[in-house]
Each structure stands twice: as structure tokens, then as C-alpha cells.
Amino acid sequence: MKGLITGNAFVYGANVDTDQIYPGGYLDLTDPDKVAQHAMERVDPEFVKEVKAGDIIVAAANFGCGSSREHAAVALKASGIAAVLAESFARIFYRNAINLGLPLLVCPGIAKRVKKGDLLSVDFSEGKVTNQTTGTVAVAQPLSEYVIAILENGGIKPMIKKQHGLHCPR
Amino acid sequence: MHAVEKIIARAAGKNELRTGEIINCKVDLAGINDLYLQTLRSFYEMGGKKVHDPQKVVMFLDHYAPASTIMQADNQKQFREFCRAQGIELLMDINEGVCHQILADKGLVCPGMLVVVTDSHTTTHGAFGAFSTGVGATDLAIVLMTGQLWFRVPEVIRIHLEGRLGQGVYAKDVILKVIGALGADYGVYRAVEFTGPLLARLSVSERMVLCNMTTEMGAKTAYIQPDEVTLDFLQGKARQKYAVVATDPGYLYAQEHTFDITSLNPQVAAPHSVDNVHDIAEYLGKPVHQAFLGTCTGGRVDDLAVAARILKGRHVSSRTRFVVVPASKGVLLEAMARGYIQTLVEAGATLVTPSCAACLGTHQGILAPGETCITASSRNFPGRMGHASAEIFVASPASVAAAAMEGIIADPAKYL
Ligand code: SF4
Numbered sequence: 382m383k384g385l386i387t388g389n390a391f392v393y394g395a396n397v398d399t400d401q402i403y404p405g406g407y408l409d410l411t412d413p414d415k416v417a418q419h420a421m422e423r424v425d426p427e428f429v430k431e432v433k434a435g436d437i438i439v440a441a442a443n444f445g446c447g448s449s450r451e452h453a454a455v456a457l458k459a460s461g462i463a464a465v466l467a468e469s470f471a472r473i474f475y476r477n478a479i480n481l482g483l484p485l486l487v488c489p490g491i492a493k494r495v496k497k498g499d500l501l502s503v504d505f506s507e508g509k510v511t512n513q514t515t516g517t518v519a520v521a522q523p524l525s526e527y528v529i530a531i532l533e534n535g536g537i538k539p540m541i542k543k544q545h546g547l548h549c550p551r
Numbered sequence: 552m553h554a555v556e557k558i559i560a561r562a563a564g565k566n567e568l569r570t571g572e573i574i575n576c577k578v579d580l581a582g583i584n585d586l587y588l589q590t591l592r593s594f595y596e597m598g599g600k601k602v603h604d605p606q607k608v609v610m611f612l613d614h615y616a617p618a619s620t621i622m623q624a625d626n627q628k629q630f631r632e633f634c635r636a637q638g639i640e641l642l643m644d645i646n647e648g649v650c651h652q653i654l655a656d657k658g659l660v661c662p663g664m665l666v667v668v669t670d671s672h673t674t675t676h677g678a679f680g681a682f683s684t685g686v687g688a689t690d691l692a693i694v695l696m697t698g699q700l701w702f703r704v705p706e707v708i709r710i711h712l713e714g715r716l717g718q719g720v721y722a723k724d725v726i727l728k729v730i731g732a733l734g735a736d737y738g739v740y741r742a743v744e745f746t747g748p749l750l751a752r753l754s755v756s757e758r759m760v761l762c763n764m765t766t767e768m769g770a771k772t773a774y775i776q777p778d779e780v781t782l783d784f785l786q787g788k789a790r791q792k793y794a795v796v797a798t799d800p801g802y803l804y805a806q807e808h809t810f811d812i813t814s815l816n817p818q819v820a821a822p823h824s825v826d827n828v829h830d831i832a833e834y835l836g837k838p839v840h841q842a843f844l845g846t847c848t849g850g851r852v853d854d855l856a857v858a859a860r861i862l863k864g865r866h867v868s869s870r871t872r873f874v875v876v877p878a879s880k881g882v883l884l885e886a887m888a889r890g891y892i893q894t895l896v897e898a899g900a901t902l903v904t905p906s907c908a909a910c911l912g913t914h915q916g917i918l919a920p921g922e923t924c925i926t927a928s929s930r931n932f933p934g935r936m937g938h939a940s941a942e943i944f945v946a947s948p949a950s951v952a953a954a955a956m957e958g959i960i961a962d963p964a965k966y967l
Contacts, residue, residue, distance in 0.1 A: 396735050396824055400932045405911040408586045409615070409622040423934050443736035446769060447932060448911070449671040451589055451687040472740050472771055473671055477687035527573045527701065537689060541597045547575055547697045 382484070382529045386463045387502040387513070388435040390495045397424055397440055398447035399474060403456045405448070416452050417459035434461030437501050441467065441492040445474025454478040464503055466491050466510060466521065479528050482536030486510070486521035494519055553707045555742045555774050557796045558682040562665040570805075572704045580659060581694040582668035584611040584650050588626045590669060591633050593692035602637040603698035609641040610634050611653065611668075616645035616906035619914045648879025648905030651675040651847040655759065656881035658788030662777045662795045667694060672847050672929065677743075677762035677773030678755060679781060680795060684772045705742045705771050706805035712749035714813030719964030721857075722757035723849065723927070723947035725749070726764040727818040729810060731828025738770030741805065744798075745775050749812060755784040756853040763848050764929055767825040817962060819925075820945035823933045831950060834960045838870060840922040842955035843936070844948055845876030845903070846910045849927025852885050854948035859891035861952040861966040867899030868958030874916040876903040900955070912936045918943075925954045 401423035403416070410416050421428035438444075438457065444467040445453060454477040457465065465478065466488045478485050486503065488510055495501065499514040508521040524532070534540035541547060552560070552567075560568050562576035583590050594602075602608060610630055618624035627645070634642040643653050650668055654660045654676065662680035667673065669691045676683035686700065694700050710729060716722075730737075743765045750758070758780075762773035775781075777795045785793075817831040844850065844858055855877060867873045875895050877883040883905055886892050896902055901916070909916035910928045918924050918937030924944070926936065931943035946954075949963035956966075 398930075398932045400912075400930070400935050404934055405913050408911075408913070409588075409620065409626055411588050411592060423939055443739065443769060446735060447671065447930065449669055449685040449687055450586065451689060454687070455589070469736060469739055471736075471769055473685050473687055476690055480687065480689045525573060525703075537693065538593060538597050541693060541696065545598075547693055547699050547701070 382505040382524065382532050384505050385502060386435065387500065388437040388463050390437050390439045390497060390499045390501050391425070391428065392492060392495050392497050393424055393438065393440040395441035396443045396446055399445055399450050399453040400447055402445065402453040403450060408450060408452060413455050413459035416456045420456035420460045429460070432460045432462070435463045436461060437503065438462055438465040439467070439491055439495045440465065442469045444470050446471035449473040451477045454481050454483055458483045468492060479531050480537040482532060484532055488519050488521040491519050552799050553802050554680070554776065554796045554798045555682055555707055555772065556704065558663055558665055559702060559704060568704050570704050570706050573701055574704065575699045575701050576665055577699055578607065578667055578694045579664040580607055580609065580666045581691060582609045582611060582650055582654070583691055584614055584669055585627055585630060586614045587669040587688040587691065588629060589688035590691045591629065593689040594695050597692060597696060599692065599696045602639065602695045605638040605640070607698070608639045608695065609643060609659065610639055611643045611650040612645050613643070613649050614907045614911060615913065646880055648877070648882065649847045649850070649907055651763065652851065652878035652882060656879050658785060658790050661785060661789050661791055661793035662781065663793050667691065667700060671766045672763050674765045674770055674773040675759050675763040675847060678758040678775055680775065680777035682772055685766070703740065705740055707742045707744055708738065709744050709746055709804040709807045711807065711809040712745060712747040713809060713811045714749060715752065716812065717815060719817050719949055719962060719967050720815050721947040721949060722753055722760040724815060724818040725812050726761050727820055727828045727945065728812070728815055730764065730768045730826050731818070733768055733808070735767060735824055735826040736769045738765060738768040740771055742772045742774060743770040745773070750775060751778065754853060755780060756851045760848060767929055817947060817950050817964070819950065819960070820931055822931055822942040822944070825930060825945060831946065831960065831962055834944065835962060837960045838923065838958060839925045839954050839960060840871055841916065841918060841924040842871055842873045842951045843909060843916060843924055843926040843928060844874070844951050845878060845908055846928040847878060848929040849948045850876055850878030850882065852882050854927060855882070855886045855891040855895065856889070857949045858952035859894040861949065861963060862898035862956055863894050865898060865956055867955050870958030871955060873900040873955035874903060874909065875900040876908040877905050879905050909936050925951050925960060927951045
């Protein structure tokens with residue numbers, strides 16, 4: 382995947398679970414704009430007021446653990462989050478986000494190098510994350526070819542629509 | 552090859568595969584629950600018209616059973632209509648119970664199957680020697696459309712369990728101990744197999760607890776090699792023919808851990824993470840406002856049986872409330888026949904119909920600010936069962952019942 386994004390960081394700790402990203406009480410909602418109104422509600426009640434399109438979430442290990450609710454990924458994407466960078470991700474959240482076309486990068490040590498509000502730029506072709514505020518650089522693990530294909534199609538839904546089905550990755 | 556790899560390879564139509572490889576697999580059974588209306592939305596958004604194979608789809612109306620808001624009711628209505636329109640006969644409506652227990656009760660999961668459900672605790676079915684894992688709504692919609700889904704071939708970790716369960720100690724205590732020792736993200740993207748002499752002494756119900764809770768260490772799937780206990784359970788119940796696969800001798804695990812549980816005491820996961828595990832002794836005497844017995848983790852017949860044994864002829868403390876939710880209709884019927892429900896209700900329990908109930912904090916027993924709950928369910932994240940300031944202790948059904956009786960966290964061993 383190519384492209385460069387630049388945005389301000391929100392920084393969170395380890396084991397941020399999907400109940401905190403999107404509380405169970407609102408699971409009956411499906412409209413993404415309504416879902417976005419509860420994004421990060423249990424971790425950071427100010428998030429919804431502060432988030433701007435293009436912002437980036439940075440977290441420590443196991444981001445998105447817990448329930449399989451796709452609402453968690455929908456909430457972040459519909460809030461305008463352009464990418465999530467974490468030390469590791471829980472697998473169902475990872476799949477959900479990639480399927481929706483929300484890029485996630487596994488980025489060892491990232492949570493310690495970024496403070497809230499720092500300006501980050503992410504170069505997807507090189508997997509390089511530059512903290513413009515502090516001048517430090519971190520390197521993300523490369524995305525698999527299949528994940529890149531999904532992201533380049535803007536998510537798995539447009540991809541499947543285009544291909545009329547699920548095609549075996551190489 | 553590992554048995555799990557063989558299952559994936561068979562589903563992908565391959566003879567060999569590499570760890571880390573991404574492949575498309577045919578799905579043998581796909582389950583949707585009522586939190587995921589997005590599944591139907593995604594299906595139509597991708598241009599879906601007819602479900603690929605309606606016989607392989609199960610719809611569960613369990614998380615909101617019975618509906619408590621108009622929106623929940625409307626979502627369930629749309630699921631029912633979808634099932635009717637698509638010829639999905641396996642509609643498990645609000646009378647049936649929690650998805651994972653229904654799958655077990657009805658013999659819908661057999662060894663060697665590849666199963667996905669829109670629920671993270673789908674790892675439960677490793678207890679039957681299946682490859683089963685949780686997926687999101689859009690992934691499930693892809694299965695509805697194509698009958699397939701992409702998977703990354705996982706590394707396999709082995710957890711070898713030795714020794715015997717002591718008085719008042721159950722599979723739930725064992726798995727809490729393991730999660731506490733290894734951490735909430737230890738199993739991420741990996742398969743966890745349980746082996747060892749302890750397994751032969753565990754019922755299917757106890758094995759389901761082990762596999763169910765591997766989700767709380769991030770595991771993609773769990774696995775227990777089917778044996779006589781498994782085959783006895785499936786006898787007369789299995790809905791289809793199956794072939795048991797086995798791991799090749801000399802298979803090299805990515806990691807191996809041995810736990811001797813002979814001297815294990817009852818455990819609790821203290822607020823607010825499932826890997827914050829301690830001996831129950833550290834919390835004895837802590838007042839609890841609610842004790843919760845139920846869910847796909849702790850609402851089976853064995854669980855109601857131990858609670859009934861503890862509360863027989865005794866009474867729930869006036870300082871607490873005891874919410875009991877059988878995991879399924881099958882569990883409720885058997886527990887009634889055995890007199891457990893009578894005992895528990897007489898002792899002061901509040902009975903809720905089979906469903907997820909308060910487990911995910913939406914209805915039927917949610918917690919007020921500052922309250923403490925001890926639960927036989929799986930999770931204690933902030934706000935999981937109600938207000939974010941409520942404290943949740945995850946423990947075995949026996950420990951929950953002992954706390955219900957005393958109104959404080961208590962060691963169940965003395966009542967057994
Ligand atoms: S009982 Fe709880 S853990 Fe199990 S499926 Fe329902 S909400 Fe999830």
C-alpha cells in the first residue's frame with residue numbers, strides 16, 4: 382500500500398478492549414455516524430469531542446481485545462481515524478478493521494515514543510512512522526500482501542463486489 | 552502436521568500448508584448472533600442475493616433474548632425475516648439460549664469441522680476437536696456469500712495439565728491460573744491445545760470452559776484431542792458423520808507450558824482485567840452486591856448442580872442478590888428435572904430465562920455505580936456488566952454460589 386498520511390495522535394495503554402472502545406449498551410445501533418458518537422467512550426470520554434478527521438490512534442499491546450463487535454472498528458473509522466498504530470492487536474479487531482479499510486500497523490515500542498497531540502506521519506510504502514513533533518522514527522511490521530490488497534480496494538466489501546467473490550490470495 | 556492444521560488444510564483443499572500462510576477455507580458451519588445486524592447489511596452491500604448454503608448457517612437470537620428495547624426487537628425481526636427469505640432453518644429464537652451452548656446441546660459441532668460464529672468465545676468448540684473461531688460481521692457476510700473465508704495458519708501452543716483438581720477447584724480455576732500466568736495477549740493469533748492427564752478427568756462441560764476462556768488470552772482457536780469422553784457426548788447427538796484427525800507424532804509446538812494443578816486453590820480474576828488473577832484467599836470477606844451464575848462460560852448443568860449443592864437447605868445472603876441464568880433451554884430442562892432450579896429459587900436466586908443476560912451489560916441484572924459482582928462469566932473489563940465503576944470478580948460457579956450464600960467472597964471448599 383502506498384501513500385502518506387499525517388495526523389495528530391491519541392495515545393492509549395495496553396489491553397484496550399472493545400467494550401471500552403464501544404460499550405455493549407449501544408450494540409443495537411448500525412448507522413456509522415450514530416455508532417461514532419460512542420467511540421472510545423469507556424477509555425476516553427473526551428475523544429468524541431476532540432477527534433478530527435485524519436487523526437491517528439497509538440496504543441500499547443493487544444488493542445481491541447475482547448468481544449468480536451465490528452462496531453469498535455466502525456466507530457473509529459466513522460470518527461475519522463486514519464490509522465491505528467499499536468504494539469499488537471487482538472485478531473478479530475484486526476480483521477474487522479482491515480475488512481473496513483481502516484489501516485492498522487503493528488509498531489513495536491510505539492506507545493512509549495508518542496505523546497497525545499504529537500504530529501505523526503505514516504509512510505505506508507516504507508512502513509515508517511515519523512513523529513514530527515519529536516523527530517523520532519519508528520518502523521512498523523510490513524503488512525501481508527492480502528491485507529494490502531484489501532486496503533488498496535478500500536476494504537473487503539468493495540473488493541468482493543469488484544471480484545464477484547472471494548479469491549485465493551497468492 | 553498438527554490436527555488443527557489438518558482441519559484447515561482439508562477445508563482449503565490442500566495437503567500441506569505453512570504457518571503464517573493466508574488461505575481460503577470452506578466453512579462447515581457459520582453462526583450469526585443478534586448483535587450483528589451489520590452482517591446482513593454487509594451481505595447486501597457486497598451485492599449478496601442468495602446465501603451460499605443456508606444449511607450451514609445458524610442464526611442465534613441470544614444476546615438480546617427477549618428484546619428489551621424497540622431497536623433490539625426490530626433487529627431480531629429483521630433476522631427472522633432474513634432466515635425465512637433465505638431458507639435458513641437453523642433459527643435459534645429467544646427461547647433457545649446462548650449460541651455456544653446450543654451448538655453443543657444440539658450436536659451441531661463435530662470433530663474436524665471448521666466453524667465460525669460472530670462471537671469471540673467461539674473457541675469453545677475446540678472441546679469437540681473442531682477448528683472454531685470468532686469473526687466480525689463483515690467476515691461472516693463473506694461466508695454467507697461465498698461459503699468461504701480467509702485464514703492465517705496459526706502457530707500452535709501446547710498447555711499440558713498435570714495433577715488432580717482439589718476440593719472446590721474446577722476447570723475455571725485452572726484456566727484462570729493459566730491466563731494469569733501467561734497474560735491476556737499471550738495467545739494472540741495462535742492456537743492453544745490442552746493436553747495432559749488432567750483432561751481425561753474433565754467432563755465435556757469442564758473442557759468447554761477451558762477452551763471458551765482461551766479467548767481471554769487472545770487465542771484464535773483452542774483444541775482438545777477428541778477421546779472417549781468426547782465421543783460418548785456426541786453419541787446419538789452428532790448431526791453429521793465426522794472423522795477424528797490427530798496430530799502427527801513428533802509435531803513441534805511453537806511453545807509448551809506445563810501446569811501441575813494438584814495444589815491449586817480457587818482463583819479469581821480481580822478488576823479490571825482477566826489476567827489479574829489471584830488466589831481467592833486474597834479477597835475473602837469482600838462484600839458482593841451481586842453473584843452471577845450463567846453464560847457460555849459458567850451456565851451449564853454441572854455449574855447449576857454445584858450451586859444447588861452449595862445452597863441446598865441454605866439461603867442467599869440478605870446482603871446480596873443471586874442472578875441465575877441457565878445457558879440454554881436444554882440446560883434449563885435438565886436442571887429442572889434434577890431439581891436444581893427448585894433448590895436455587897427456594898434459596899433465593901433470581902431466575903432469568905436462557906440468554907446472555909447481564910454478561911454483556913445490556914439487560915437483566917446490570918450493575919449500579921460502585922457495586923461489586925462475582926461472576927461465573929468470562930470478562931471483567933470496566934463497564935462490562937453495567938456501570939464502569941462497578942467491580943467484577945471472575946470466578947468458578949462454586950465460588951459464585953458460596954459468595955451468594957455468604958454475601959462476601961468465600962472459599963467454596965467448605966461446602967463441598
Ligand atoms: S454469554 Fe457472555 S460471553 Fe457468552 S456469548 Fe453471551 S455475551 Fe458472549
